[in-house]
Amino acid sequence: MDRKIRFLLWVSIVVYCVKNLPADLRANPRLNLKEAASIDNASQQSERIAALEAENAKLRALVGPASVATTPTSAPSGGNAIGSDPSEVCDLLPAPFPSAASLWSSHLERIHEASRHESDPEYKHHDFVALLLHYMTGTRLERSIDTIPMDFGHVGRVLEVGYRRWSYFRGRPGADASKDPDAPRPLHVLVMGGSVAAGVVCHLNPSYQGGTGKRRACAWPRRLESFVNGVLGAPVIRVHDSSLGGTNSESGETLWRYGIFPPDRPHPDILINGYSTNDVHVNTIRKAQGRNQTLEASLWDNVQRFIRSVLTGCDPPLLIYFDDYLGNEQNSILDTMAGSQTQHLLSAYYGTMAVSYAGAVRDLTYSSTEEEWFSPHSWYEGTERTWSRQIHPGSGPHTAMAWTIAYGLLNLLTTYCGVTPPERRGRRGERLGTAGGGTSRAEVGGRNGTTAAWGHGYRATHGLPELRGVGRGGGEGGGAPRVVPGGPLPLPDSLPPVLDADLTLDAVSAKWVDEAAAAAAAAKEEEEEQQEQRPDPSGGRGGSSSSCASRNPCVLSFLAGSERGLDQPSQLDARLAPYLTMNEGWTSESDHGKLGLVPAAPEGGGSAPSGGGARFALEVKELEQPVRVITVMALQSYGPRWEGSRVAVRAEASSSSTSSPFSSSHGYRHLLPEAVVLSGEHGRSTSELYNHEIVLGGGGAPAGADLRVEVELVGGTTFKIMGMALCSR
Secondary structure, X not given: OOHHHHHHHHHHXXXXXXXXXXXXXXXXXXXXXXXXXXXXXXXXXXXXXHHHHHXXXXXXXXXXXXXXXXXXXOOOOOHHHOOOOOHHHHHOOOOOOOOHHHHHHHOHHHHHHHOOOOOOOOOOOHHHHHHHHHHOOHHHHHOOEEEOOOEXXXXXXXXXXXXXXXXXXXXXXXXXXXHOOOOOOOEEEEEEEOOOOOOOOOOOOOOOOOOOOOHHHOOHHHXXXXXHHHHHOOOOEEEEEOOOOOOOHHXXXXXXXXXXXXXXXXXXXXXXXEOHHHHOOHHHHHHHHHOOOOHHHHHHHHHHHHHHHHHOOOOOOEEEEEEOOOOOOOOOHHHHOHHHHHHHHHHHHHOOEXXXXXXXXXXXXXXXXXXXXXXXXXXEEOOOOXXXXXXXXXXHHHHHHHHHHHXXXXXXXXXXXXXXXXXXXOOOOOXXXXXXXXXXXXXXXXXXXXXXXXXXXXXXXXXXXXXXXXXXXXXXXXXXXXXXXXXXXXXXXXXXXXXXXXXXXXXXXXXXXXXXXXXXXXXXXXXXXXXXXXXXXXXXXXXXXXXXXXXOOEEEEEEOOOOHHHOOHHHHXXXXXXXXXXXXXXXXXXXXXXXXXXXOOOOOOOOOOOOOOOEEEEEEOOOOOOEOEXXXXXXXXXXXXXXXXXXXXXXXXXXXXXXXXXXXXXXEEEOOOOOEEEEOEOOOOOOEEEEEXXXXXXXXXXXXXXXXXXXXXXXXXXXXXXXXXXXXX
């Protein structure tokens, strides 16, 4: 038992004894513990011993079974009711609450052991991991915390889920979580990212070549799940990896907005945006140039749109922006920090969390740009040491990235327990740094007509004094209470306005209030619409929130390659089979790692005839909700093969159930005045995914109607459709 643990155990025993002295002894401050013990009776001594064992068990649970020698505690007694109060997790920490840095530094042995990769049973990377851990100190990791959430009530609810799961399995060592129907659900973490998060070249390392797994098995999302569960000694979190090479925050926003995830994927408690490297990728730069935008402007728009899409959705998860970019897409160091600056400013503005691995280790990389422990390998190639582009790191950085995010979660725990009063933990709308430890928007009400004194959520607790009521704002004989004028008003119950060059100080308050009112009206209208419709049988995001599962705005959505069960042509065929009612010349094909629907080549090879009329139709019967927007996610590329590439998209709904003004035929009414033509070529030497949104006329296809969408090749010899979404918005 190390010295610190012995000290903490001794302090906990002393504090407990003092708190549990009989009343007559507590009344005499001169009575010492030895005298108290001498006059206490045997039954009280037995009760104290039992209580101390319980306290000791808490400490053992925190620091691990090898640190404190006590008798085992009995198993928790039942299922989902265990650990329902998030404040209970705070009771596990010593008082006063330690910092994340001190907890990290006190448990390096456990951290090192939990970092062993599942494919390295002999721990051949033992020394390499130990050296990485030597550098990743608590103080260095503290530098990775860029911003913290404003809504710490949300943090409390996340901790509640994790603590309930941990409590259950800590009392059932060796239990199989997958076969226990009574087990509380895990804490669901969704990672959305590009090729770095997907683990490209992760297997490379300066240590033993092996024992890292390949790609996703090696990448930081898988390591994060293994590491956190290893440290906690229970299967508390489950990380769902939706990373896909070539995607960025722009395409990630589309995936989120349209719910393009596996049907059985649960709605996440925590969402990690891991697109930082691809947000500054050369393809993103070229795409911005094609729009006459700078990289900085493109970054700002894409990241802000992603944040707003997540935070305005149903039951928004705890959003964490993760900055992993230490590549050399740019050579100017200031240019490489454009993404970090955007992440910091927007996360601070919207009150979300941002964690920067790059910020924690930049000094190590800049002091030696040939190091490969913490940055991408092979910036210098060959005997002549030629500078080359490389953004993908090996297993060392992936190990350290998992630690960085885990440390961010630990920081949330210690901050939550340290600043949130016990009676307010886990309440919705608690914002760090406001009066009384956090003010609930629901508590203080709206702003309409309530600009008089509203109390600011002030409570005379935890050392804050009672207000004397002395000041301007009220008369002696009644009327409005005396207040200190000029204070802030209740926060509008919506996101702040879009942050752009047009937002000004003299207009921001009124704009925020107006947008909050409009958002409330829209939410009410949507809720009424949802109540009139049947639940979505496709499951949407599914899982932990059934209400959110039924609010997936799309009756059909897919993006080939976005999930492991949809990365082969046969899997794409199977996904579309229930809806494909006509196919004349299209096939599923994976080319250069990009899966999609393409016009089939004729037998014997070659290309499809130019504008040869290859077409297919998808039909959704008896819509569970309206469809007003069709989005086609198509590849745009370059070269002779793509010259003149064009498709025409048509949509129609059953005539008896739509009010579309457009012409009808064979029992259907058109939802577009004419076919929408999409291009598959562009003038840049890249292959990029574009989202084409088609707004349907006549209010679209209503719930209960049959919807039919037809796509026809009308120009060139090829086109690639990688995804589609038929949605209400």
